[in-house]
Amino acid sequence: MEFKKVIRKSRQLGILAGISFLALLCSVWNIAVMKKDLSYHTREYCVGITTHIAKEIRDSVDNKKAELLNVADAVSGVVGNNEKNGLNRFFRREIDQQDFDAILMVNEQGACISGAINDGMVLNVQKLAQLSSVKESFSGQVNMGFFDNQTLFYSAPVFVGEECPVVLVGVRSRENMQSMIASKAFYDKTLSCIIDSNGEVILSPTDLKAFLYLDNIFKDNSRKQTVAAIRQMQEDIRSKEDGVIHFLDVNNNHNMLAYNNLGINDWILLTIVPENLFSDSVSQYTFRSILIIGGISLCFLAYLMTIYCIYTDNRNYLSQIAFIDPVTGGMNNKAFQLQYQKNAAEGKSFPSAIVLLNVVNFKRINEKFGFAAGNEILSQIYQGIKVHLDEQKEEFAARGETDHFFLCMREKEPQAIQERLDRLVREINDCRLSDSFRYQISFTAGCCLADGQVQDIHLIQDRARIAIQSKNGDEGKWCVFYDEEVAKRIEREQETEEQFEEAVIRGDFAVYLQPKVSLITGKPEGAEALIRWNHPKRGLIPPSEFVPLFERTGRICQLDFYVFQEICRFYERRRREGKKWYPVSVNLSRYHFYEEAPLEQFYQVYKEYGLAEHSIEFELTESMFFDDEHIARLKKEIRKMHELGIRCSMDDFGFGYSSLGLLREFDVDTLKLDRSFFLDMSNEKAKNIIQSIVELAVKLEIETVAEGIEEAEQVDFLYSINCDKVQGYYFSRPLPMDEFERWVGQYEAKEIQNG
Ligand code: C2E
Ligand code: MG
Ligand code: MG
Numbered sequence: 001m002e003f004k005k006v007i008r009k010s011r012q013l014g015i016l017a018g019i020s021f022l023a024l025l026c027s028v029w030n031i032a033v034m035k036k037d038l039s040y041h042t043r044e045y046c047v048g049i050t051t052h053i054a055k056e057i058r059d060s061v062d063n064k065k066a067e068l069l070n071v072a073d074a075v076s077g078v079v080g081n082n083e084k085n086g087l088n089r090f091f092r093r094e095i096d097q098q099d100f101d102a103i104l105m106v107n108e109q110g111a112c113i114s115g116a117i118n119d120g121m122v123l124n125v126q127k128l129a130q131l132s133s134v135k136e137s138f139s140g141q142v143n144m145g146f147f148d149n150q151t152l153f154y155s156a157p158v159f160v161g162e163e164c165p166v167v168l169v170g171v172r173s174r175e176n177m178q179s180m181i182a183s184k185a186f187y188d189k190t191l192s193c194i195i196d197s198n199g200e201v202i203l204s205p206t207d208l209k210a211f212l213y214l215d216n217i218f219k220d221n222s223r224k225q226t227v228a229a230i231r232q233m234q235e236d237i238r239s240k241e242d243g244v245i246h247f248l249d250v251n252n253n254h255n256m257l258a259y260n261n262l263g264i265n266d267w268i269l270l271t272i273v274p275e276n277l278f279s280d281s282v283s284q285y286t287f288r289s290i291l292i293i294g295g296i297s298l299c300f301l302a303y304l305m306t307i308y309c310i311y312t313d314n315r316n317y318l319s320q321i322a323f324i325d326p327v328t329g330g331m332n333n334k335a336f337q338l339q340y341q342k343n344a345a346e347g348k349s350f351p352s353a354i355v356l357l358n359v360v361n362f363k364r365i366n367e368k369f370g371f372a373a374g375n376e377i378l379s380q381i382y383q384g385i386k387v388h389l390d391e392q393k394e395e396f397a398a399r400g401e402t403d404h405f406f407l408c409m410r411e412k413e414p415q416a417i418q419e420r421l422d423r424l425v426r427e428i429n430d431c432r433l434s435d436s437f438r439y440q441i442s443f444t445a446g447c448c449l450a451d452g453q454v455q456d457i458h459l460i461q462d463r464a465r466i467a468i469q470s471k472n473g474d475e476g477k478w479c480v481f482y483d484e485e486v487a488k489r490i491e492r493e494q495e496t497e498e499q500f501e502e503a504v505i506r507g508d509f510a511v512y513l514q515p516k517v518s519l520i521t522g523k524p525e526g527a528e529a530l531i532r533w534n535h536p537k538r539g540l541i542p543p544s545e546f547v548p549l550f551e552r553t554g555r556i557c558q559l560d561f562y563v564f565q566e567i568c569r570f571y572e573r574r575r576r577e578g579k580k581w582y583p584v585s586v587n588l589s590r591y592h593f594y595e596e597a598p599l600e601q602f603y604q605v606y607k608e609y610g611l612a613e614h615s616i617e618f619e620l621t622e623s624m625f626f627d628d629e630h631i632a633r634l635k636k637e638i639r640k641m642h643e644l645g646i647r648c649s650m651d652d653f654g655f656g657y658s659s660l661g662l663l664r665e666f667d668v669d670t671l672k673l674d675r676s677f678f679l680d681m682s683n684e685k686a687k688n689i690i691q692s693i694v695e696l697a698v699k700l701e702i703e704t705v706a707e708g709i710e711e712a713e714q715v716d717f718l719y720s721i722n723c724d725k726v727q728g729y730y731f732s733r734p735l736p737m738d739e740f741e742r743w744v745g746q747y748e749a750k751e752i753q754n755g
Contacts, residue, residue, distance in 0.1 A: 013304055013307070013308050016304055017301060017304055020297050020300045020301060020304070021297070023293075023297065024293060024294065024297045027289070027290070027293045028290065031286045031289065031290060034286065035286065039275060042256070042273070042275065043244055043256060046244060046256050046258050046271070046273045047242070047244055047258060049271075050192075050242075050258035050260050050269065050271045050273075051242065051260055053181070053192065053260070053269065053271065054242075054260035054261070054262050054263075054269045056180065057180050057181065057194075057262055057264070057269060058262055058263050058264060060180055061144055061264050064098075064100075064144070064154050064170065064172070065142045065144060065154055065156065067098045067170075068098075068100075068103075068142070068154045068155075068156040068168055068170040069142055069156045071091075071094050071098070071103065071156075071168055071170070072156045072157060072158040072159075072168045074090070075087060075090065075105070075158055075168070076158050076159055076160055079105075079158055079160050079165060079166055080160070080165070084113070084114050087105065087113075087114040088114050088115065088116055091103040091104075091105075091114065091115050091116035092116040094116075095116050095118060098170070099172070099176070100170045100171060100172055101117070101118045101121045101151075101171050101172055101173045101176070102115065102116065102117040102118060102121055102123055102169075102170070102171040103115055103116055103168060103169070103170050103171070104117075104125060104128070104129075104168070104169045104171070105158065105166050105167070105168055105169075106125075106128075106129040106134065106166065106167055106169060107165060107166050108138055108165070110126060110129035110130050111129070112125045112129065113166060115169075117171075121171070121173065123151070123171060124148070127147075127148075128147055128153065128169060128171070129169070131145065131147060131153070131155075133145040133153075133155055134153070134155045134167055134169055136155075137155040137156060137157045137164075137167040138157065138164050138167055139157075139164070140157050140159075140164060141155075141157070142154070142155070142156045142157070143155045144264065144265075145265065146202060146203070147171075149174075150173075150174050151171055151172070151173060151174060152171070152172045152173070152174060152176065152177045153169055153170065153171050153172070154169070154170040154171075154172075155167050155168065155169050155170075156168050156170070174203070177203055178203065178204075178205060181193065181194060181203060181205060181269070190271055190272060190273045190274075191205060191271070191272045192205065192269060192270065192271045192272075193205065193269075193270050194262065194267050194268065194269055194270070195267070195268050195270055196265065196266050196267055196268070197237060197238070197266040197268070202267055223247075223248060225246075226245075226246075226247040226248060229245035229246060229247060230245065230247070232245060233245050233257070233259055236259065237259060237261070237268055240261045241261070242258075242259060242260045242261060243258070243259055244256050244257065244258045244259075245257050245259075246275065253274060253275075253276075254274070254275035254276065255272055255273065255274055255275055256272070256273045256274075256275055257270060257271070257272055257273075258270070258271040258273065259271075322334055322335075323335035323338070325382075325398065325399045327375050327378050327379060327399060328378060328379045328382035328383075328399050329379070330382050330386065330397070330398065330399065331396065331397070331398035331399075332398055332399065332400075333398055333399075333400045333401070333406065335398060336396070336397070336398035336400075336406050336408070336457075337457045337458070337461075339396055339408075340354075340408060340457045340460075341457055343394055343408075344455055344457075348394045349394070349408075349450065349452075350450060350451060350452035351410070351411075351412040351449065351450065351451050351452070352408055352409060352410050352411070352412075352449075352450050353407075353408075353409045353410075353411045353412065353417050353447050353448070353449050353450065354406065354407070354408055354447065354448050354450055354457075354460045354461060354463075354464050355406070355407040355408075355409060355417065355421065355445055355446070355447045355464060355479070356400070356404060356405070356406055356445060356446045356447070356461070356464035356465055356467075356468050357385070357404070357405040357406075357407060357421070357443050357444075357445050358403060358404050358405075358443060358444045358445065358446075358468055359378075359381065359403035359441060359442075359443060360441075360442045360443060360444055361442075362374070362402065362403035365377060365439060365441075368439070369439070377439070377441070378399065378403065380428070380431070381405065381428055381441070382397065382399055382405065384424065384427055384428035384431055385397045385405055385407060385424065385428075387427070388420070388423070388424045388427060389407065389409070390410070393410045394408075394410060395407070395408055395409055395410055396408050400461075406461065406464070412449060412451070414447070414449075414481050417447055417479065417481075418479050421443075421445055421478075421479050425441075425442070425443055428441060429441060442478075443478065444468055444478055444479075444480075445468060445478060445479035445480070446463075446464040446465060446466065446467030446468025446469070446470075446479070446480050446481075446482065447464055447467060447479055447480070447481050447482065448460045448461075448463035448464040448467060448481075448482040449481070449482075463482040463487075464482060466482060466486060466487070466490045467480040467481060467482040467486055468480060469490075469552070470486045470489055470490060493549050496545075496546055496549060497549060497550075497553055497555070499535075500550070500555055503533065503535075504558075504562060506536075508533055508534045508535060508536070509531060509532070509533055509534070509559065509562060509563075510531075510532045510533075510534050510736060511529050511530070511531060511532075511563050511566040511567065511570075511737065512529070512530045512531070512532050512734035512735055512736055512737075512740075513527040513528070513529060513530070513584065513734065513735055513736075513737060513740040514527060514528050514530055514727055514732060514733065514734035514735070515527050515582070515727070515731055515732045515735075515740065515743060515744065516528065516585075516705055516725045516726070516727045517725060517726050517727070517731045518724065518725050519715070519718060519719045519723055519724065519725065519726055520724070523747050523751070524582060524731075524743075524744050524747055525582065525583070525725060526582050526583040526584065526585065526617075526725065527582050527583075527584050527585070527740060528584070528585045528587070528619070528727060528734075529563050529566075529567050529584050529585065529586050529587070530543065530587070530734045531543050531547070531559060531563055531587075532734075533545075533546060547559075547589075551589055551590075551591060554591065556589040556591055557589060557591055557592055557595075560586065560587065560588055560589055560592070561601060561602065563586055563587070564586050564602055564605065565605060567584050567586060567616070568605055568606070568608075568609040568611065569609075570584075570737055571584075571609060571611055571615060572609055574741075579741075580744075580748065581612070581615055582744060583614055583615055583616065583617055583647070584615070584616060584617070585616075585617035585618070585619045585647075585649055585670075586616065586617070586618055586619065587619045587621075587651065588618050588619065588620055590620075590621065590623070590624045590627060590630075593624065593627070593630045593633050593634055593637065594630065598633065598637055599618075599637060599640070599641075603640070603644060606644060606646065607644075611645075612645075613645030614645060614646075614647055615645075616646050616647070617646065617647035617648065617649050617669070617670065618641060618646060618647070618648050618649070619649045619650075619651040619672065620634070620648065620649070620650060620651060620668075621650075621651045621652050622650055622651065622652045622653050622654075622655060622662070622674075623652075623655075625650065625662045625665075625666055626659075634666075635666065635667075638666060638667055638668070639667070642667070647669040647670060648667075648668050648669055648670070649668060649669060649670030649671070649672050649703075649705070650662065650663075650666070650668045650670070650671050650672065651672045652672065652674045652707075653671050653672060653673055653674060653693075654673055654674040654676060654677045654693075655674040655676055660693070660696060663696065663697065663700055663702060664700075668702060669702065669703060670702065670703040670704070670705055671693070671697050671702050671703070671704050671705070672705045672706075672707050672727075673690065673693065673694075673704060673705070673706045673707060673723075674707055674708070675707045675708020675709070675728070676708075677689075677690055677706075678690075678706065678708065678709060678714045681711075681713055681714055681717060687717060690717075690721065691721040694718075694721045694722060694723050695721070695722075698722060703724045703725070704723045704724050704725070705723075705724065705725040705726070705727055706718050706723050706725070706726050706727070706728070707727050707728065708727075708728050708729075709726045709727065709728030709729075709730045709731075710728055710729045710730050711730060712730065714726075714728075714730070715730055
């Protein structure tokens with residue numbers, strides 16, 4: 001069950017971890033798609049920009065041609081006028097205005113007629129005038145070209161009428177042209193150059209390096225794709241089409257090479273654009289994004305792991321709480337039950353004996369040595385039990401509740417179990433002799449034999465519990481075995497318990513009165529109220545069959561109160577009828593004194609009925625006076641009884657410890673001597689003891705009542721030692737109220753007769 005839970009939880013965490021990993025993959029995929037898109041857009045952008053640059057270069061060349069043509073038109077009127085100086089001045093002005101470095105006027109023979117040259121410009125005018133492009137201009141063409149690979153020139157015809165005697169040559173320095181192809185876009189990361197259709201570089205930027213490696217690519221590239229792309233480019237150039245190819249340079253960088261037909265001569269503009277132009281900066285963002293997403297995913301994973309660890313820790317902690325007893329460090333009852341069930345399933349539990357071992361008076365141990373020492377003792381007991389049990393035989397033990405231990409012994413004979421338990425208790429006590437809390441520990445035990453017919457461990461434990469509860473005073477056998485008889489008794493007790501309420505309502509409980517006769521007057525001078533259960537089926541049930549049970553279940557206080565009320569009613573009736581009242585003693589269970597204000601309701605009813613002083617007595621059994629825990633409360637209550645005029649008697653004196661010290665400590669009015677004192681009247685020593693007790697009581701002005709008196713010999717002895725009253729079958733058994741009235745009536749009648 002527990003295992004399945006762990007699997008389920010782990011699966012849930014696994015799914016969550018999987019989802020977060022998937023999310024990470026998705027974001028990586030997304031970034032990859034974005035990069036691809038970006039490269040496509042970079043290419044588009046590259047095409048757009050290079051086309052634009054090509055157009056700019058074309059326009060600039062056309063402009064320069066047009067400008068030179070304008071100058072040619074302007075001078076056509078003065079050609080041959082011998083205005084050389086004027087022309088020279090004009091050309092000087094035009095150089096400055098039209099951004100030429102030189103303007104020369106040459107004739108067909110190649111001689112320079114006039115012109116102007118910027119300072120610092122070195123020019124071989126003769127050679128220039130011989131150029132075919134210049135010569136073509138005499139037939140009316142406007143040309144441009146490179147001269148000496150250094151200088152850019154434009155040539156335009158100067159028409160005089162239909163004739164063209166001279167040509168104007170406008171010269172621009174190479175730097176002027178280079179500025180046109182210098183990287184204008186793409187953040188200076190691109191390179192452009194102009195080549196002719198043969199691949200000869202016409203114009204390159206100042207730094208030629210980039211084109212040097214480009215040269216390598218065209219010649220030695222072994223990459224199939226690059227070779228194919230270059231071939232494509234060459235075809236396009238031949239058919240004067242623009243395009244872009246991708247290639248890997250010698251440094252293994254991805255690049256784009258855009259080629260644009262300039263429309264000037266057979267010139268082509270080449271532009272190299274690194275593919276990561278944008279993606280590089282975007283890569284930083286994407287790298288950061290991946291880092292962030294990865295970080296978040298890692299945090300999430302760590303979070304999941306932490307949750308898992310906390311969950312595992314908690315589970316371990318819970319299983320510790322659930323199965324380990326904090327006091328002994330061993331199994332708790334839950335673990336005991338599980339172990340038994342596991343063994344039973346494997347056929348290792350039968351036959352066995354489940355023993356419930358209870359520490360007698362553990363409360364006293366706690367009070368005497370303190371709570372911590374109490375726990376220590378419990379732990380020692382558990383260790384003692386463990387040492388005794390044979391784990392090889394699948395024997396094990398656990399602490400159940402407070403001072404209860406459950407043992408599973410692989411035994412089936414009650415005698416063997418009893419012997420082992422005797423030995424166990426001896427071992428525990430021997431072992432503890434050296435302990436600082438030296439205290440002889442005694443136990444009671446209940447045992448249920450498990451032969452496999454009943455498999456439910458809860459039921460078996462319940463039976464061991466029932467057995468321990470049904471222990472009835474036989475000290476020799478301190479372990480009670482659950483059997484049919486015990487079961488029947490418990491069943492009967494349960495029935496009795498269930499029938500209580502109904503019996504009270506039906507009035508099945510009857511109060512009997514047993515007279516107390518004065519040995520001085522020989523007349524009844526009081527009575528004890530004794531409860532009887534008039535059961536519709538079982539007949540008259542004596543208190544010994546239900547009082548101990550009701551003491552265990554707590555109903556006894558209710559029953560005592562019922563008896564007290566009946567006596568009050570009886571008092572009320574007799575008073576109404578003007579009859580004499582005989583002080584009645586009512587038994588009170590010790591359980592009243594476990595409450596904070598024990599007899600409040602008794603006092604209330606007492607006051608309501610207005611009972612006369614000393615008309616009621618409460619009997620408290622001797623054992624109550626040893627109950628250290630409630631001693632203060634008991635003393636206080638006795639004082640209160642006296643204040644209200646209620647007498648108090650100590651019942652069953654002599655049955656238990658018979659401590660005379662109690663008489664000094666407690667302010668009781670009556671001492672009821674237990675019938676066990678009078679069982680052997682032939683024993684002189686016993687008689688001397690009784691005499692001494694009675695004499696002491698007389699001295700302390702405590703009334704003495706002898707209980708259970710059946711014989712005249714006993715009465716005579718009690719008379720001789722000045723015992724005050726006698727209660728017993730000798731005079732009368734406990735009687736129903738009406739019979740009691742008749743019984744005392746006889747005495748009253750005699751009294752009237754005697755006058
Ligand atoms: P107890 O208070 O000591 O009552 C005296 C018991 O001795 C009564 O037993 C009575 O019937 C019995 N007895 C009296 N004379 C003789 C005799 O000559 N010979 C013998 N063998 N027995 C005699 P009972 O009525 O069975 O009551 C037993 C005990 O039950 C009482 O002992 C008392 O402790 C308890 N009990 C009875 N009624 C009540 C009650 O209303 N409340 C409480 N809490 N306990 C009660
Ligand atoms: Mg009594
Ligand atoms: Mg008694």
